[in-house]
Amino acid sequence: MRSITKEPRYAEIIDQYESLWALEDLPNPLWQMPTPPGIVILLAAKKNIVSLLKDREAQLKAELMFLRLRENMPLEDHFVPHLQPQQGVGVFASAFGCEVRYLEHTFPWAYPVIGKGDPPEKVYDLPKPDVTDGQLGAMLEFTEYFAEKTEDRYPIAVTDLQGPMDTAYLIWDTVSLMKAMFTNPDEVHYLMRSVTDLITDYVKEQRARCKEFLPCHFPSLWLPDGEGIAISDDCLAVLGSNQYKEFSIPYCNELSKEFGGLFIHSCGNFVHQLDVLEEIHNLRGINFGATETPFKPVWDRFGGRTVIAPHLGLNVETHFDTAYQFLEHILKNKTSNRGLIILPTPITEEPAKMADPSYVADFSSTVARMIEEYS
Numbered sequence: 001m002r003s004i005t006k007e008p009r010y011a012e013i014i015d016q017y018e019s020l021w022a023l024e025d026l027p028n029p030l031w032q033m034p035t036p037p038g039i040v041i042l043l044a045a046k047k048n049i050v051s052l053l054k055d056r057e058a059q060l061k062a063e064l065m066f067l068r069l070r071e072n073m074p075l076e077d078h079f080v081p082h083l084q085p086q087q088g089v090g091v092f093a094s095a096f097g098c099e100v101r102y103l104e105h106t107f108p109w110a111y112p113v114i115g116k117g118d119p120p121e122k123v124y125d126l127p128k129p130d131v132t133d134g135q136l137g138a139m140l141e142f143t144e145y146f147a148e149k150t151e152d153r154y155p156i157a158v159t160d161l162q163g164p165m166d167t168a169y170l171i172w173d174t175v176s177l178m179k180a181m182f183t184n185p186d187e188v189h190y191l192m193r194s195v196t197d198l199i200t201d202y203v204k205e206q207r208a209r210c211k212e213f214l215p216c217h218f219p220s221l222w223l224p225d226g227e228g229i230a231i232s233d234d235c236l237a238v239l240g241s242n243q244y245k246e247f248s249i250p251y252c253n254e255l256s257k258e259f260g261g262l263f264i265h266s267c268g269n270f271v272h273q274l275d276v277l278e279e280i281h282n283l284r285g286i287n288f289g290a291t292e293t294p295f296k297p298v299w300d301r302f303g304g305r306t307v308i309a310p311h312l313g314l315n316v317e318t319h320f321d322t323a324y325q326f327l328e329h330i331l332k333n334k335t336s337n338r339g340l341i342i343l344p345t346p347i348t349e350e351p352a353k354m355a356d357p358s359y360v361a362d363f364s365s366t367v368a369r370m371i372e373e374y375s
Contacts, residue, residue: 001151003212004081013078017222020307020341021284028375029331029340031367032077034311035070036157036220037063038086042107050102053087056142060149067154074361076368078341080222082214083150084157085142087135089232091159092198093170094134096126114172120184123172123191131202140209147210156210158203161217163231163264164195164251165239171195181243188247196251200258203229218265219287219309219343228261228284237268237292245276253281263307269293269317274301285339289313290326296333304338311343323347327367331374342371 004010020030041062042049051058060083067081090110094100098110114122127133132140139159146156162170168177168191180188207213207225216223216230223230233252236244256262261284264277269292277283285307286298292313299308312326320326323344330342346363 001153003152004154005212010080013080014222014224016078017080018224020339021224021227023304023307023338026337028371029334029337029342030078031342031344031371032079032219032221033075033345034219034343035066035079036084036218037066037082038084038157038159039218041066042086049106050104053102053108054138056085056138056145059086059142060146063146064150073357073364075364077364078222079220080155082155082157082220083146084217085139085146085159087138087159089160089162089166090170091135091139092162092167092195092202095129095131095136095198096134096171096194098134098171100135110170112171112173114176116173116176118173118176120176120180120187123187126171126191126194128194129198131198131205136202140206143206143209152211155212155214156206157214157220158206158217158229161199161203161229161231163233163248163255164192164199165235165244165248166232167195167199168192169235178239178243181247185246192247192251196254199231199255203259215259216263219311221263221285221309221341223263223284226260228263228282229255229259230263230265230287231255232265234265234267236264236266236270236273239273241273241276244273245279249276249279253279256281256283263287267292267313271297274298277302285309287311287343290330291315291318291320294318295330299333299335303334303340304336307339307341309341309343312345312347315347320347323363324366324370327370328374331370337375 019026045052052062063083088108090100093110097113101109143156213225215225252262261282262280263285265287283306287309290310295310310330323346327344334340344367
């Protein structure tokens with residue numbers, strides 16, 4: 001079966017992404033409703049979230065249903081259909097022995113294996129994990145199953161890839177880990193080294209188990225394999241610049257050099273880290289909530305130099321009444337279209353509307369019109 005990426009509709013979108021990553025000044029910014037299939041189906045689940053997480057057949061069926069729904073929606077955005085094995089943010093931490101608790105109402109919760117009060121030297125007792133340990137083995141099995149059952153119809157996205165520091169935060173009690181950065185730096189580096197090695201080995205293994213690999217887990221952008229990898233690095237917002245520079249940047253740079261660049265997602269406000277981000281080798285892009293990290297300082301520093309992908313965020317610190325206000329804010333503050341892709345999400349108290357084609361069509365056409373007008 002021919003890959004969906006070869007169909008004219010999506011081949012054209014992929015060409016536009018190539019121009020985005022090349023930082024060409026396009027006629028308009030790209031835009032996309034941020035809808036990674038593995039995350040969307042879990043957020044939409046009511047009572048069967050555990051079965052969706054654990055059952056590869058149920059997860060594939062739900063993701064395919066979502067993709068068919070989305071493909072039939074009158075959207076004008078830059079989404080490339082793909083599948084994504086998903087068991088939550090703790091998949092890499094689970095390989096180090098973290099207990100993972102599956103919950104009925106939300107994503108699984110990983111409990112640190114190095115707890116509060118444990119000696120930092122306990123890090124040396126951690127096992128050297130294999131790419132099939134913990135939940136990772138299931139994610140590799142899901143990858144092969146998804147590819148086989150769809151006859152390689154869809155690219156397979158990397159599972160939820162929390163970066164080295166985010167994963168370390170799950171393995172080691174957060175407060176204790178932050179203290180150890182001052183009292184036991186060698187032990188922190190030891191853990192960071194182990195996590196980075198596991199991430200590198202796992203990504204290579206997942207890539208080898210499918211025909212077409214998408215190295216971007218969130219947001220659901222098209223990132224050509226070999227041109228970078230996306231990580232979640234929410235610790236960016238809570239660490240001091242000196243600590244992030246010492247304990248995270250070296251390992252981020254290793255991943256960047258290994259996979260052809262680094263695309264970073266971070267929640268929270270990380271304006272204080274803009275100087276430090278300059279030290280990331282081949283920074284391919286930054287994704288953030290523009291209601292937490294202000295758009296303008298990021299754009300002023302990195303606009304036109306790397307891909308900037310703002311989404312709406314929690315809508316608390318900075319508040320927008322509508323997605324159109326958010327979109328207008330981004331469009332008024334940009335100075336070019338180089339590397340800009342905007343991720344607007346409708347603000348509605350009625351989530352069911354997102355399955356209403358007429359509602360989605362109106363949202364899509366309004367976004368497209370606004371982008372055209374401001375460009």
